[in-house]
Amino acid sequence: DSGVTQTPKHLITATGQRVTLRCSPRSGDLSVYWYQQSLDQGLQFLIHYYNGEERAKGNILERFSAQQFPDLHSELNLSSLELGDSALYFCASSPRDGGTGIQYFGAGTRLSVL
Amino acid sequence: AQSVAQPEDQVNVAEGNPLTVKCTYSVSGNPYLFWYVQYPNRGLQFLLKYITGDNLVKGSYGFEAEFNKSQTSFHLKKPSALVSDSALYFCAVEKDSNYQLIWGAGTKLIIKP
Numbered sequence: 001d002s003g004v005t006q007t008p009k010h011l012i013t014a015t016g017q018r019v020t021l022r023c024s025p026r027s028g029d030l031s032v033y034w035y036q037q038s039l040d041q042g043l044q045f046l047i048h049y050y051n052g053e054e055r056a057k058g059n060i061l062e063r064f065s066a067q068q069f070p071d072l073h074s075e076l077n078l079s080s081l082e083l084g085d086s087a088l089y090f091c092a093s094s095p096r097d098g099g100t101g102i103q104y105f106g107a108g109t110r111l112s113v114l
Numbered sequence: 115a116q117s118v119a120q121p122e123d124q125v126n127v128a129e130g131n132p133l134t135v136k137c138t139y140s141v142s143g144n145p146y147l148f149w150y151v152q153y154p155n156r157g158l159q160f161l162l163k164y165i166t167g168d169n170l171v172k173g174s175y176g177f178e179a180e181f182n183k184s185q186t187s188f189h190l191k192k193p194s195a196l197v198s199d200s201a202l203y204f205c206a207v208e209k210d211s212n213y214q215l216i217w218g219a220g221t222k223l224i225i226k227p
Contacts, residue, residue: 004157042220045217
């Protein structure tokens with residue numbers, strides 16, 4: 001168990017809808033990363049938050065947004081969903097001080113857009 | 115631009131044989147390199163890292179990786195493969211010392227009994 005909790009585990013929705021994925025990082029970790037994993041594009045970095053502030057954006061669509069709250073949990077919002085958004089979405093966390101790139105991954109949320 | 119390449123989509127090895135999963139990188143400065151493993155329906159798990167020092171790094175589950183600066187490689191190895199090693203393996207390099215990782219495409223390792 002990595003200590004990173006993602007909910008829900010599975011999500012089935014329709015095109016055009018909006019969903020929210022939730023991530024609770026490991027106790028004490030200040031950084032949260034979101035990734036999308038699909039069969040055709042592999043593991044894609046979406047966005048990184050550190051202690052509530054956005055640090056970096058990767059290949060994140062404008063229809064997607066994220067935030068990190070004062071209690072350090074994070075939410076990834078996906079709107080106007082398309083079939084191609086079906087994927088596994090992972091959250092990872094890492095400590096800032098003394099960290100050297102080790103990220104701890106949650107079990108993921110499997111999103112199916114029908 | 116910093117990048118990571120895993121040239122093999124899939125590697126097949128017989129149980130008990132040594133295994134190698136290849137990774138090459140392109141970075142400016144000194145690289146911080148990582149291997150992660152993903153078992154089916156699970157998140158990625160950290161295996162090992164190279165920051166500095168000894169070129170042979172030992173990690174979890176009996177895995178090790180050899181850093182070769184002249185060949186810009188960081189291949190993952192294990193002397194004797196187990197069926198339970200079958201998984202997806204990702205190589206990554208740290209970018210800009212900001213704890214962001216650049217990921218390879220992943221290599222599927224299949225160990226046959």
